[in-house]
Amino acid sequence: MICMIRRLIHIDEERCNGCGLCAKACHEGAIGMVDGKARLLRDDYCDGLGDCLPACPTGAITFVEREAAAYDEAAVQANKARQGVPTGGCPGSRAQMLRREEEEGLAPAVPSQLRQWPVQIKLAPISAPYFNGAHLLIAADCAAYAYGSFHQDFIRGKVTLIGCPKLDGVDYSGKLTEIIRQNDVKSVTVVRMEVPCCGGLQNAAVTALKNSGKFIPWQVVTISTDGRVTGR
Secondary structure, eight states, X not given: OXXXXXXXXXXXXXXXXXXXXXXXXXXXXXXXXXXXXXEEOOGGGOOSSOTTGGGOTTOXXXXXXEEEEOOOHXXXXXXXXXXXXXXXXXXXXXXEEXXXXXXXXXXXXXXXXXXXXXXXXXXXXXSOGGGTTOEEXXXXXXXXXXXXXXXXXXXXXXXXXXXXHHHHOSOTHXXXXXXHHHSOXXXXXXXXXXXXXXHHHHHHHHHHHHHHTOOOOEEXXXXXXXXXXXXX
């Protein structure tokens, strides 16, 4: 088994109230309940992306960097198969490409430009066919409400990922790094709001680009709260 220094979760058992929400939120099956407390059962099942962190109501879960077995996706999938767990995940997070109604002659008055699902960074898979050759849009989820022509001007022709670092309370940079590293992403556009907390989204995207080891064209577009583009 290959070991390395990497990021994964740490559970403070004294702060854990035994609710089990983190175990339900962990899609890899790395967390289990033991004697009424949540525990990291296997290092190689933890991908270090922290989908469990927002689920914990007591703040008992944090990130640590330590020597651990490498994440083993094949072992995770095999464990799910043994337990009869669908590997596609819940319907709301299942990766899929979308057929637009205009392609079938049923176009609405203002057609959507969204081409894939899911769109939340937390739910998006690390690897999916639609990422290959994609122009990636990483956007603040408020931006589509503030900017009236968001679909036409930003989503069109791109694979879209959205998030709010303030509300999600997680660092997206690790997951975005792996998406860029593991797929043939052609460019990255970050659309953020002018509010300070949106800087977390921009920083995560820039960090991911640096950590991916790839040289990819990228740009940042800033939207004001009254819906104007104030910077590119």
